[in-house]
Amino acid sequence: MRKVDHDHRRIEVAEAAAKLISREGMEGLTTRALAKELGCSIGVLSHYFHNKEEIVIAAFRWADQRIDARMQAALAEDFTLDTFLPVIRAGLPLDAESDLEWRVRTNLHTFAMTHKASLKAERDKFVDFRTIIGDMIERLQREGHIRNDISAADLTLVMFDLVVGLARNLLMLPLTEREDHASYLFRLIEQLRPI
Template sequence: MPKIVDHDARRAELVEASWQVIATQGLEGVTMRRVADAAGCTTGRITHYFADREALVLAALRAVNDAAGDRTAQIIKSDLSARDKLMKCLEEGLPLDATRLLEFKVWIAFWSAAASTRQLARENDARHTAWISAMKPLINAVAPNADAEHHAHTLMGLLDGLGLTAAINPTQRNRQNAKRAVHRYVDNMMRADA
């Protein structure tokens, strides 16, 4: 009887192995050999699922964005209050634990590459646009008179900057400062709207 292979699971394993390489070596360090070593497989397995290095790198970016997006979507669907939903969604964009730290390090590598790679820049813009669209209804729910678009853009910049600091030097202090600053921004936004 032939062995049944879960191709989606195999692709996901390879993508996750690429995250490890990206987080430690940067995008310039991503080679098929390094990803194969991280995944504990041959380069042949990688080329079976990805046409080339660029296809693997793009899949890695999309997967890290999807992982964060899926968690955010679950929060939005939850029974939490509007304020708690917004706060938890914002926290998903900060490197507050090992999973989000790994994701943030992947984002840092992609931001660097996106500065000179048009396709990656478009991917980054699409991620930002989707995130802002998801946050605007939450902002409207907690501050109905506020300019939700403006606050969503400001919060995105705040998350990116604070997250960068906390990812580069992932101390408990930096993580707590990032979380506290985001919470303070939202509380001030809500007070100004009252």
């Protein structure tokens, strides 16, 4: 029972850190600010995490797990290009919830450039995400739902870079403008239908 409580508290700290990072950036994530956000002492935080980088990685994983869960929920049993589009949509910051998650990811990206453990977490997540997209694209090609005259490996890299780049660019726009701005990606995906 203690282990569950400890894990639950770590998740609470990660979520609070993610929200703090989303609102105030990495510079706003201090142990003092985090303790205040959680309504606890700084000493309590050191019971769950050894240093700031561990907290940052936990916040990053919290955000990523939520993005992954939304994308998995969008996957349909009958997988076609029409069911692929909601998966890609689920990975973009098109609402307040996903906006928070992508703000955490974007802040971590900058932080990771100078912190080895965070950089490894970021790279590992990118490998996982590329693999998921690649598996989906290969399946769509194999089942005849998208053109197979384009290399699945190349299409995976292009799709990954477009989604990640677009997600970061969308963060600079008001939520109300993001859907229209992202529409070009959905038009491009539509062009993958077999001729």
